[in-house]
Amino acid sequence: MRKTNWTKLFLAMMLALVLALAACSKDSGGSKEKADGGDSNKGKTEQKGGESEEGIYSIEDFPLVTSNNAEPLEDGELTYGVVTDSPFQGTLNTALYSGAVDWETIKWFDEALLDADADFNYKEGAASFEVSDDKKTYTFKIKDNVNWQDGKPVTAEDWAYSFYVIGHKDYTGVRYDDSFRNIKGMEEYHTGKSDKISGLEVVDDKTLKMTFMDPTPSLLAGGIWPYAIPKHYLEDIPVKDLAKSEKVRKKPLGMGPYKVESIVPGESVVLTRNEDYWRGKPALAKLTVKRVDPSVVVKELEQGKVDMVDSFPTDQYPDNADMKNVEFLGNIDMAYTYIGFKLGTWDKKKGEVKPNPDCKMCDKNLRKAMWYAVDNDAVGKKFYHGLRWSANTLIDPAHKSWYAEDVEAPTYDPEKAKQLLEEAGFKDTDGDGIREDKDGKPLTITFASMSGGDTAEPIAKYYIQAWKQVGLNVELLDGKLHDINSFYERVGEEGNDDPKIDIYQGAWSTGTDVDPSGLYGRNALFNFSRYASEENDKLLEDGLSLEAFDTAYRQKVYKEWQQLMVDEVPVFPTVFRSIVVPVNKRVVNYSAEWEDKEPFLYQLGVSEKEPVK
């Protein structure tokens, strides 16, 4: 029953139905593992995203922190909009939530025990830590003044309990992964052989010791689960019933600056000040989190019905850059868009990629020529008004220490593309303006791309045109764009790669940890291009080795890796992305910075009683 015409017809019907409905925005909903949000940078830049003459913006001109310097009101109230086209799922627990949407509620009433620095590495927060010399053992000490909102202290037991929940065999969430398996004794607990995790030792009330089998620098970059859950509150509920329990869905308990007062399922949450918050007294008396549909974000902001939103569609920015009552903050997004070349398939048995040496896209120069042939700079300017810009490597600039700005990557040069193709033997033998392959046979490259948003189609068309100009015949898969589900299924998210696809355009929102092996490693299912080489294996391994705890060494490794990817071109990045964060002008102390530093979320306040309209 898999791929009959029926499927297609049905899909077409469903799509028509979905498309007919208000322009649903498919925001990639990047998973932000780390407590993001709260922080700032005192250095101020100008008021608004600087606009050059042609209506092109640059993310560097956006301020990171609100410029309103007034003192926050004593008992201010604020409305926070979460932009999503579907209701909140309402799984209000750090261990159990799966969508990015629930996180937007959770982050107000709960938080990580560790803060993150500019490189997304852990630093002291509600807990401090020490690392043993062999990097295998981590000892965490929770501060004395860190309490749950019911007054009970946050203990080492609570932190350990989150591991016991996530590792439990009945756990239905999505967090159990390699970083958990890495804990000593975890696998035994997960399979039910043991009811204790031997690698977790509760030394005393406030001290937790974790032992890992295979220490990598990733541990400190988000690889250690930093959230505690209130054991005394939740331990009576069997793990399999946790997600649907009232204590998670209706009366969640956290340690964050605000506590949940009331919930209207799916639509809104009202929170009030947690007087006992460990960092200090939260600035707001009341905070309302409510859902905002992507089609009405602008109106809601304009009329002050929300003070700020969690994400704003960047493509709507140029039309609204002059909104009077709102200040736009901005930052570089942890994401990139890319074009991938299919170089093999997925071997399900072995669980690794199987490169195919005879594939259509196997000629490195063909791939490189395709990179030279496209003008990503123009794509960023024309379609995104400069809020996305030409990318050179597979590590985005939000990972400041790792991004290799100086890696030399192909930029738009159609002549160079033609020359590469000529040299590689892709010549136009029958004079129709289209190149044939090396054996003189017609060459048609099939391109899979996702639908969604206004720009998906024109961009795909632009690429096809650009390739045609250097003599390559590229056609859309089935002659159309595909919705996100069918796109990823056919690209191979379950390992069933569609052999019809030669190249595809995708996007990744990257995690806090820079390690790219989950996307480009030999054993990575998400390595959709199915590229593998020994050199690649080696570099990825080096990046996770003990030596790589030394940042300089790790930087060197990842720089080499970025160069290798540019030379080998299994995929090439097209554009980097940015986020813009609109906040009402009465909002003070809010920052679009990724790092946890002043101003923290609890300092967020308002300087006037009513939103500026």
Place this chain on the structure above:
Amino acid sequence: MNGMWKFTVRRILIMIPQVVLLSILVFIMAKMMPGDALSGLMDPNLDPATLEELREKLGLNDPWYTQYIHWIGDLFHGDMGESFRYKMPVSELIGQRMVNTFWLSLVTLILIYLISVPLGIISGRYNDSLLDQAITGYTYIGFATPLFIFALVLLWIFGFQFGWFPTGGSVTPGSTPGTLDYISSKLYHLLLPAISMALIGTVGTVQYLRNEIIDTKQKDFILTARAKGASESRVYNRHVLRNSLLPIAAFFGYEITGLISGTVFVESIYTYPGMGQLFLESITTRDYSVATALTLLFGIAAILGTLISDIILSLVDPRIRIK
């Protein structure tokens, strides 16, 4: 009355295979959609092995008929499964949303009849007058206007420009259930969506009623009534209306079916968490258990709607009753 019962029972019996067939179709089609409940979650921070383990746990890797039998089996025990996305029992989730949709539909229905009956009567009674032309004009425009555009326009004008109505949600955040404030806030929130649905939804009924009245007006028994010297208002109230309203009453069941499709659009536009909205979402996120349960419910509602229509019809019009 005996015949009535027989008729009803027979109709209900026919319903059973209809529902079974519907459930199979729904299930197969849901499974044919590319991707599954986990594909939307894909991101580099999640381990594919974890997802695979989950797929296995959730039975997503079984062949469709195994899954179907499981599903049907549970259904008979009153268990509609668990929503993957919401991580709660489907029955509870739908229950939560159904309340909203129920009130929305009820208010819409009341509005529809409040608007369409007088309009239909005026238009039928004074047919071809300027007033009638205006009303028919409205119905034509209504026919031609897609609900999702119309609803968006109303939201824009009355929600945002004038600010007379709330622009989303089903209730003001933080209000306590059960209080008067809560109830009036709920009503306030559903008024605009209901009006937009009603203004489009009346169209059919108005036209139907108008045609019926014009039709009846020319019947012999009306001529007789007039010939007997009955006053014009008596002719209309006692003779024309009574006969013309019958088919409208019968139309009621179909109206319910129409409302279901309406709520799908309107709830999405007004971010009103109801069943229609849930349905759309469950399809895009491949939340099968929810999608199938809802399609089944909608299907049953539609079948019930026609059943109600038929029953009303047979009640009011003895000629239709089956022997």
